Amino acid sequence: MRVLLALLCVWPAAGVSVARAQTDYYARLGVTFATDLVSDNIVQDIVTRQSLAPTLAFGVSFPIAPAYSAGLETAFSSSGYHSTEADLDTDLGTLATGSVLLNLEGPIRHRASWRAGLGLISYLPSENSGIFLAGGTTRFLAGAGFDYRPPLLTHWDLMVSLRYDFHRFSTNELDRRGFTGSQGVQRVSLSLGLARARVPR
Amino acid sequence: MKLGSALPILGTLLAAAVGLSCADIAAPGRSDVYEWRFITSTGPGTTDTLSFHWPRSMLPLKIWSQDTLDFPNHVAHAIDVWKAAFLYREFDAVLVPDSNAADVIVLADSPAKLPVAAARLELNLAPECEGGTDIVPLPGSRTIQYPVRVFLLPRFDPATPGVSECLALTATHELGHAMGIFTHSSVATDIMYVDPIVSELSERDVGTIERAYHVQPNVTVPVH
Numbered sequence: 001m002r003v004l005l006a007l008l009c010v011w012p013a014a015g016v017s018v019a020r021a022q023t024d025y026y027a028r029l030g031v032t033f034a035t036d037l038v039s040d041n042i043v044q045d046i047v048t049r050q051s052l053a054p055t056l057a058f059g060v061s062f063p064i065a066p067a068y069s070a071g072l073e074t075a076f077s078s079s080g081y082h083s084t085e086a087d088l089d090t091d092l093g094t095l096a097t098g099s100v101l102l103n104l105e106g107p108i109r110h111r112a113s114w115r116a117g118l119g120l121i122s123y124l125p126s127e128n129s130g131i132f133l134a135g136g137t138t139r140f141l142a143g144a145g146f147d148y149r150p151p152l153l154t155h156w157d158l159m160v161s162l163r164y165d166f167h168r169f170s171t172n173e174l175d176r177r178g179f180t181g182s183q184g185v186q187r188v189s190l191s192l193g194l195a196r197a198r199v200p201r
Numbered sequence: 202m203k204l205g206s207a208l209p210i211l212g213t214l215l216a217a218a219v220g221l222s223c224a225d226i227a228a229p230g231r232s233d234v235y236e237w238r239f240i241t242s243t244g245p246g247t248t249d250t251l252s253f254h255w256p257r258s259m260l261p262l263k264i265w266s267q268d269t270l271d272f273p274n275h276v277a278h279a280i281d282v283w284k285a286a287f288l289y290r291e292f293d294a295v296l297v298p299d300s301n302a303a304d305v306i307v308l309a310d311s312p313a314k315l316p317v318a319a320a321r322l323e324l325n326l327a328p329e330c331e332g333g334t335d336i337v338p339l340p341g342s343r344t345i346q347y348p349v350r351v352f353l354l355p356r357f358d359p360a361t362p363g364v365s366e367c368l369a370l371t372a373t374h375e376l377g378h379a380m381g382i383f384t385h386s387s388v389a390t391d392i393m394y395v396d397p398i399v400s401e402l403s404e405r406d407v408g409t410i411e412r413a414y415h416v417q418p419n420v421t422v423p424v425h
Contacts, residue, residue: 040228043415046289083289085415090257090290130288170226177288177407178229 023196024069025060026159030191032077037169038131038183046085048131050095053079055189057161061105069105073117074098075163075189094126099165101143108146111157116144121167134172139182141167149195159195164188234409235391239337239383251338253345253420254381254413255292255304262294264376265303270359275372276307282373283380286407291414292380304422305349305379307372312352327396329367330355334378344423351375370400377406381413 032055038048054077061071078096082089103117121141125132143165149157168182239251255262266276273296280294300306312333336349353371355364374397385395391403402410 038226040288042228042231042411048289085289088257092290129284130290133285168223173288174226180227180229181224183226184223 022063023060024062024071026058026193026195028055028057028059028159028161028191028193030055030057030161030189030193032075032163032187032189034187035185036183037081037185038174038179040179044085046083048081048083048092050081050097051079053077053097055191057189057191057193059103061103067107071103071105071115073101073103073115075101077189092130095132096124096126098122098124099141099143101141101165103143111149111151113147113149114144115147118142121165123169123171131171131173134176137169137171139167139169141165147195151197152194153197155197157195157197159191159193161191161193162189163191231408231411233405234412235386235388235393235405236384237382237393237409237413241340251343251383251420252381252413252416253336253383253418254416256422257291259304259422260293262292262305263297263303264294264305264307265297265300266307267309269309270353270355270368271365272307272309272353272368272372275353275365275369276376278369279373279376282402283376283410286402286410287414288411291411294376300348303348305351305376307351307353307375309354310352311354327367327371327398329357329361329364330371332371332375334375336379337383338420343419344421347423347425349379351379366400370397373397373400373402377410380410381418382410 032053034050034053036047036049040046040048055075056077057073057075059071059073061069064070076096076098078094081092081095083092084090099119099121101117101119103115105113105115107113119141120138122138123132123136125136128135143163145161145163148160152158165187167185169185170179170182237252241249241251243249264276264280266272277296280296284292284294286292294305297303311331312335331352331354333352334349335346337346338344339346351372353368353375355361355368357364359365370392374392377393382393386393386405386409388394388403388405390399390405391397392399392401392406393409
């Protein structure tokens with residue numbers, strides 16, 4: 001999974017010669033907010049959540065119809081994660097996530113566009129402990145978003161993006177401990193970036 | 202935006218809605234635990250139940266081990282075993298080089314040689330070695346005996362087969378006491394059984410130490 005994510009990261013950055021003139025690629029930097037990863041109860045309720053995470057995303061897409069494109073988007077985020085029990089917060093370490101989404105993109109109006117896709121998300125903890133004692137996990141992911149791309153430079157647009165995605169979370173350690181089911185996790189990210197201008201000015 | 206082009210977005214939102222409608226993760230009951238608190242008689246028909254766990258402000262706990270009979274490795278293994286019992290970093294410990302700075306001191310000595318304290322834990326008497334822990338408050342006190350002293354000693358020549366394994370599992374057992382499990386389990390498959398024979402924690406051990414670290418203690422560490 002890590003190799004796949006690395007390839008998907010390098011690929012658009014290195015450039016692809018196929019249909020180069022029509023290839024759309026971009027890089028964005030922003031922050032991601034995520035809902036609770038685990039809800040537990042030991043005497044009292046305990047929730048585990050990832051903190052607001054700086055996020056770096058790369059994407060590439062190719063036209064598949066006059067107004068539509070298909071593309072791949074990879075995103076990496078890293079931040080702390082913590083548990084909260086009553087009013088006690090405990091730092092649990094650093095948690096990185098890497099995701100890849102196969103997207104369909106289409107226009108809305110003016111310089112705004114939508115995208116929606118399916119993919120995978122991997123959780124990569126800095127330390128195999130606690131809920132990640134048996135290592136990270138990879139889950140299916142569904143996502144959608146909006147982009148707004150005003151022109152910035154001759155060959156580059158500014159890209160303002162809003163993303164929403166959803167997956168269900170659990171880990172091997174939670175399964176081993178007797179947790180059942182999985183937790184629905186929603187993430188929202190807001191980011192700014194540069195995108196190769198679709199029509200050079 | 203035309204309805205047709207909005208379908209993928211609507212599809213994603215529908216998938217999220219379906220996913221959200223599924224039941225969220227459900228925690229295990231953790232009901233299979235044993236009594237870990239020290240229940241002492243305080244008079245005719247009255248008892249006192251003492252519970253303790255190390256406050257998070259003192260973590261990682263500092264443990265000093267006498268450098269003999271592979272004790273440091275046995276204690277390091279015991280720390281790893283107990284740390285792995287927790288999901289939310291409720292406990293952590295490190296070995297320190299100087300006993301003067303330690304919260305827990307592990308000594309190669311027989312607990313039987315020490316003066317008998319009424320509240321001291323019963324000795325564990327695995328066949329090849331013995332161990333004991335002085336932590337339980339003395340009568341009338343609401344603080345643990347600090348620093349906590351753990352005693353480990355082979356009962357035979359240390360080269361005898363089984364002695365090293367006995368010291369390893371006894372170190373884990375005694376560290377369980379030093380963490381706040383004041384009493385013994387009555388089930389032989391638990392590491393906290395009075396005469397332990399297993400080397401790893403059972404589900405009951407894990408459930409018990411988790412519970413112990415989420416119950417408000419009424420025994421504290423003395424000011425030091």
